[in-house]
Amino acid sequence: MDCTGISVISSNIGLTILTPPGTNCASKPDAPTLTASAILVNFGESVTLTASGCSGGQIVWSNAKSTATITEIINEDKYFSVQCLNNNCLSNATSQAIKVKALTVKTSNGNNYVCAGSLAKLIGDGCLGTINWTSNDNNLTIPNATSAAIEVNINKNTLFKFTCTTNVAGIVKSLTETKQINYYEVATKPVIASNVPGNQNGNICLGETIIFNTTTACQADKTLNWSTGSTDAGITVSPTVNTTYFATCNDSYCSSAKSNEVAITINKLQKANVVSNLLNNAVCVNKPFTLTGNNCEAGDIVYWYKEGVATAFGTGNSITLTALNTQKYLAKCRRSISTDNTKWCEGTISDAIEVKALSDAEMIMTLVANKQQICTYEKSQLTATGCDFGIAEWKLPDGIWSALSGNAKNYAAATAGTYKVRCNLNGCLGAEALVNIVVNPEPPSPVLSTNKTNNTICAGERIQLSGSCSFGDIVWQIYRKTQLVWHIRTNFWLFAKLALIVCHRFRQVL
Secondary structure (H helix, E strand, O other): OOOOOOEEEEEEOOEEEEEOOEOOOOOOOOOOEEEEOOOEEOEOEEEEEEEEOOOOOEEEEOOOOOOOEEEEEEOOOEEEEEEEEEOOEEOOOEEEEEEEOOOEEEEOOOOOEEEOOOOEEEEEEOEOOEEEEEEOOOOOOOOOOOOOEEEEOOOOOEEEEEEEEEEEOOEEEEEEEEEEEEEEOOOOOOEEEEOOOHHHOOEEEOOOOEEEEEEEOOOOOOEEEEOOOOOOOOEEEOOOOOEEEOEEEEOOOOEOOOOOOEEEEEEOOOOOEEEEOOHHHEEEOOOEEEEEEEOOOOOOEEEEEEOOOOOOOEEOOEEEEEOOOOEEEEEEEEEEOOOOOOOEEEOOOOOOEEEEEEOOHHHOOEEEEOOOEEEOOOOEEEEEEOOOOOEEEEEOOOOOEEEOHHHOOEEEEOOOEEEEEEEEEOOEEOOOEEEEEEEEOOOOOOEEEEOOHHHOOOOOOOEEEEEEOOOOOOEEEEEEOOEEEEEOOOEEEEOOOOEEEEEOOEEEEO
16 A cells, blocks of 8 residues: 555554645645756656755655655656645645657758668667667668668668667657658769860860760750769860869769769960070171070970061070071970870960171270370270170280170270280170380489579579470479469570479479
8 A cells, every 4th residue: 555645643453544644734835846957858868857945844756756856767758746745734746847859860961862872871869768770671671770870772762760669667668750761773874075186195285175075975864964064965165274074964863973084184385485605695697606495394395486487497495506697586385295296285485585696897896095105103094895795805915815894895004015905705706906005214304504603693684594304305384373384495584483394294493
């Protein structure tokens, strides 16, 4: 006999009389507080419920339990209530509903179908009991049928059943959810081809257009899908980078395997750059020179052109020519992309380089001196002109040909001798120009005398000065305040004034 919640009120001659507790008491206890660890749970999930606020009394649950905390396995929607029993009086009940979430079944890709050759991947959720997968196909074996997720290879439309079972105190309960997975066959893959000739092995030049079509088309109820995204029967493309093209046959559900792949290689050639082995790109007429084409990739061939002429006159990374006249040259990188060398790609033609062919007359230099005779303390300024494209080489009296610093064309000569200059243009030498410089020695000091005894005169008298040089001319200098007067003569009359006589720069002052 379950007498929970019933108190003993009297006992007589071995007979116990039980009286149920009352709810309409003079001093009714407060209703307890009820909390649950969850109120919406998975099937088979445990929930912990806790009653509090029954100080001095006894907790009474609707499932006849009396502890403050109880744990229950939930396999259906349940309603729990709790009361406080104190002095044989029950409080009002505090209640909490616990609901069970429905089971769910979904696919890994979100689709409710599979295509032939693909696995149906299903995931069951919401079960904390024992899982079991079944289907309406008796011939189908489901691997890992007790796992939440399964992968199954089906060959027809199949209904899957996801069952969750619990066993609580010998009471077995189950919850089931189903999922229909439809099966579709896959179309035959197409075969594609381009209009690129076979001897090019998929190589084309940058900027070229190619056409793709199918040699084996899709079935009438299928759609052709190109790797470019187009659904046209054929496509026209102008790729700028290496690209691999393919196609599939699709319907609303499935895509065929990829067609054969066609790889297209883009040949993008560089712009050539031309340099010469010449200083200032100039050379003497009928002399050889070499041009080099740079910036082409390995395997490319450099083709050479004259400005205004469409046909190449030579090939090779470098080319040696003879300068017959001033001419502009250009180069282009070219590459064969076919096995029989019938198809070529070209880069942008280079900028033109002008090679100047100079005649003998254009190699002539001139040399002039501002003084061809100088004193030992003077310098003659030599100035060379011409040789606009070459190096001006000087031969000084020491007899060595060399260029001055900075290819200077001016020189201050202080030594007697022959000075020469010539134009050296990349080893081609022009005619020599020369000038002779004479350095005169300094004369000895002159001898100065007068016609008066002791060189003395009275005021108003005249005195005759006489000078002589062993060689050279007599030069008189007369000082008149700030003015200097030069006279060239042997004898000189002077009124008591200061005079100076020099032979060249040595002088005597009277």
